[in-house]
Every structure is written in C-alpha cells, then in structure tokens.
Amino acid sequence: MKPMNEATVIFLSRSANEGFARTTAACFAAQLDPTLEEINDIKTAVSEGVTNCIVHAYPDKLGLVQMRLRLFEDHTLEIQIKDKGVGISDVEQARRPMFTTGGEERSGMGFTIMESFMDGVKVRSTPGKGTVVTMRRRISRRLGGAQ
Numbered sequence: 846m847k848p849m850n851e852a853t854v855i856f857l858s859r860s861a862n863e864g865f866a867r868t869t870a871a872c873f874a875a876q877l878d879p880t881l882e883e884i885n886d887i888k889t890a891v892s893e894g895v896t897n898c899i900v901h902a903y904p905d906k907l908g909l910v911q912m913r914l915r916l917f918e919d920h921t922l923e924i925q926i927k928d929k930g931v932g933i934s935d936v937e938q939a940r941r942p943m944f945t946t947g948g949e950e951r952s953g954m955g956f957t958i959m960e961s962f963m964d965g966v967k968v969r970s971t972p973g974k975g976t977v978v979t980m981r982r983r984i985s986r987r988l989g990g991a992q
Contacts, residue, residue: 848915866895873914877984886962894926902930933970
C-alpha cells in the first residue's frame with residue numbers, strides 16, 4: 846500500500862533529541878485526528894525507540910538516528926526508527942522484558958513498552974551495522990475528524 850503522506854527526519858543520538866522525536870511524531874500523526882490517548886501512546890513508543898538508539902546503538906559515541914513517518918489511507922501510522930550503531934546480536938533476547946545491555950539503571954522494558962502501545966512492532970538488526978524498528982498503529986476514525 847502506498848503512503849498518502851510521509852516525512853523523514855535525521856538527528857544526532859543526543860538525549861535532548863528524544864523530545865524532538867516525540868513531538869515530531871505527534872505533530873505528524875495529528876493529520877489523522879487521533880485522540881489524546883493515541884497521541885500519548887505514539888509519543889511513548891517513539892520515546893522508547895529513540896532512547897534505545899541513544900543508550901544501546903551508540904553507547905560510547907554520537908551517531909545518527911533516522912525516523913521515517915508514514916500515513917496510509919486505512920488510518921495507519923507507521924514509524925520507522927533506524928540507526929547504524931552496534932546492532933543487536935540476539936533480537937529475541939533483547940525483546941524479552943527485563944533484558945538490557947544498558948546497565949542497572951535501565952529497566953529492559955523498551956520493546957515491551959513499544960509493543961504495548963502500538964499495534965505491531967518489527968525489529969531487524971545486524972551486529973555492527975545497526976537496527977531498524979518499525980512500529981504501526983491504526984488511528985481510530987472519529988465522526989467529524991480528518992478523513
């Protein structure tokens with residue numbers, strides 16, 4: 846299915862840019878007239894995805910994070926967060942609740958949180974080359990809302 850609108854932003858893996866990414870995704874999703882709850886869910890999932898890049902993909906240096914946003918006619922928002930960092934050697938293990946490579950201050954709940962707030966989450970990763978997380982969320986249609 847071809848998107849009806851899309852945007853891509855690229856930013857440094859600085860923690861300050863996590864808020865930028867959340868706001869960008871929320872503003873882009875606003876075209877579908879989401880509820881406040883849907884916007885908050887999207888922002889939370891984006892926060893987790895971008896934080897994973899900042900903490901895990903580039904643990905000792907700054908790198909680039911790419912976020913691609915796409916809207917489809919069936920009212921689905923797709924968010925792809927991509928890095929060219931260290932990659933994940935075992936994606937299934939990384940998706941397990943409480944598993945982390947970020948030290949004791951990390952909860953290990955990033956993928957679990959993304960999965961709970963989005964309709965679908967796919968993770969592709971190659972050690973030494975980076976990771977791509979693709980999340981999808983269908984936005985409810987409301988009477989009088991954007992079509």
